[in-house]
Amino acid sequence: MIHYQCGSCSYKSDHLGEAQQHSHQTGHACIGKDGAEPAGGKFGKARTxxxxxxxxxxxxxxxxxxxxxxxxxxxxxxxxxxHEGLVSMAAGLVVQLAESTAENESLKSENDYLKSATGASKTLKSYDC
Structure with a gap:
């Protein structure tokens, strides 16, 4: 009869299915050992x-x-x-960059208007008493 013994812990079983289940659950490997004594004297034992x-x-x-x-x-x-966190953070930064770019363009347009003759005239008229 073959007995199965775990090479990593003290588990022993007489059934192959149980030994395989133990190996699968623990990652250990069970070794099958024949219950009969080895034949061949000293060399048979050494071989075993x-x-x-x-x-x-x-x-x-x-x-x-x-x-x-x-x-x-x-x-x-x-x-x-x-990786997923970094992709999410990069997407957020792209959105912030787009918003900043849009705001910057709006401020540039307003600045250009104020520098124009019409904008400057309206600004000066608003300070007249």
């Missing part, structure tokens, strides 16, 4: 130790990759939020 070591190393690498992937997803979402 090497296989187990390689399995643990693979499980650790998979766990590290899963953790890094999760961190990269979080950073991506954070950058996406910042």
């Amino acid at each position: 130790v090497l296989k187990t070591g390689a399995s643990v190393l693979a499980a650790t690498a998979i766990g590290a990759i899963a953790w890094k992937y999760k961190k990269l997803q979080e950073e991506h979402e954070e950058l996406q939020t910042k």
Whole structure:
């Protein structure tokens, strides 16, 4: 019978589905271990130790990759939020610039009128007593 053991924590199970569910939920990797003793004496045991070591190393690498992937997803979402905020702020600045430009044009027109003969005449007449 094959037993499944997590390479990152103390979780153990006799059922593949449960081991897969544990791996999916935690990002850990479960390793299948045959319940029978290895055949082949010292070399069979050494081979089993090497296989187990390689399995643990693979499980650790998979766990590290899963953790890094999760961190990269979080950073991506954070950058996406910042990007949306910057786009919104830029749109607001464009609106303010348009309003300022319109106001500036209005003030230029008024200034040009006041400098004209008609505007200057009306201004001076308004100060007559």
